[in-house]
Amino acid sequence: MERTYVMVKPDGVARGLMGEVLSRIEKKGLKIVGMKFAVMEEAKAKEHYAEHAERPFFAGLVEFITSAPSLSLVVEGGDSIKIMRAINGATKPAEAAPGTIRGDFAVDTGRNLVHASDSPEAAEREIKIHFGDAALISYPRCDDACLY
Ligand code: RTP
Numbered sequence: 001m002e003r004t005y006v007m008v009k010p011d012g013v014a015r016g017l018m019g020e021v022l023s024r025i026e027k028k029g030l031k032i033v034g035m036k037f038a039v040m041e042e043a044k045a046k047e048h049y050a051e052h053a054e055r056p057f058f059a060g061l062v063e064f065i066t067s068a069p070s071l072s073l074v075v076e077g078g079d080s081i082k083i084m085r086a087i088n089g090a091t092k093p094a095e096a097a098p099g100t101i102r103g104d105f106a107v108d109t110g111r112n113l114v115h116a117s118d119s120p121e122a123a124e125r126e127i128k129i130h131f132g133d134a135a136l137i138s139y140p141r142c143d144d145a146c147l148y
């Protein structure tokens, strides 16, 4: 089953939007199989955003993402990688459609509330960075067994 890494960034936590994000994931029918609420270590943040290391916003991005608690999730389900990107919406909130998390709640690209892996390779890499060998949770959702 496909898995993806999702984060409610420090701005989402500070604005009280953890429940909103979790609710959208759960109601969509995806399964949350890992959850970690912590201040991200700088080394993990740098590794996580390594693809942006040369970009001018990198230092600020790392500083922001490590500045306060964030919520890390592993989300499981068919096509979960694409579906989570769609739930989050476009990177720039001005381009994010209403109905997406960024479209509904964000205005600033640097404070766009959520992250989700953008490919299977990224998902595997990011789950490893943030969850290491920690056991993910296995449990049935009612919609695993039957389609309502
Ligand atoms: P994320 O990785 O956080 O899920 O966001 P994304 O895939 O939609 O966007 P990405 O291109 O990976 O950029 C990572 C994060 O860096 C910040 N950013 N700032 N100032 C800027 O021009 C700029 N560009 C990107 C955003 O917070 C973006 O989510």
Ligand code: MG
Pocket: 118
């Ligand atoms: Mg990205």
